[in-house]
Amino acid sequence: MTREKLGKDAIAAALVGLEGWAPAADGASIRRTFTFANFSEAFAFMTRVALAAEKMDHHPDWSNVYKTVDVTLNTHDAGGVTALDIDLAKKMNRFAGG
Numbered sequence: 515m516t517r518e519k520l521g522k523d524a525i526a527a528a529l530v531g532l533e534g535w536a537p538a539a540d541g542a543s544i545r546r547t548f549t550f551a552n553f554s555e556a557f558a559f560m561t562r563v564a565l566a567a568e569k570m571d572h573h574p575d576w577s578n579v580y581k582t583v584d585v586t587l588n589t590h591d592a593g594g595v596t597a598l599d600i601d602l603a604k605k606m607n608r609f610a611g612g
């Protein structure tokens with residue numbers, strides 16, 4: 515998986531069909547808020563994502579309040595969005611069931 519930084523157009527193209535994700539205004543990250551039925555569902559999601567992220571050696575910036583999880587993805591090493599972030603976003607959507 516490449517750590518090549520994606521431009522605004524490439525990010526927009528990669529996000530087509532990737533429900534809920536939007537680029538930040540500066541194009542340096544992508545974001546989604548996940549909302550679950552309750553805290554247990556939110557935390558189970560975070561646990562699944564954490565294991566996948568560790569395997570990828572690619573980690574989300576996120577916060578959890580009750581049943582919502584706010585996620586920002588970017589590749590620190592590249593200073594922007596790369597294919598790794600798109601891949602992790604896809605995995606997150608699968609784990610969230612959408």
Ligand SMILES: C[C@H](O)[C@H](O)[C@H]1CNC2=NC(N)=NC(=O)C2=N1
Nearest residue numbers: 571572573574588589590591592
């Ligand atoms: C040494 C290690 O591979 C790096 O620090 C990894 C760890 N997790 C990471 N996660 C994210 N989101 N961006 C990175 O650049 C990154 N780098």
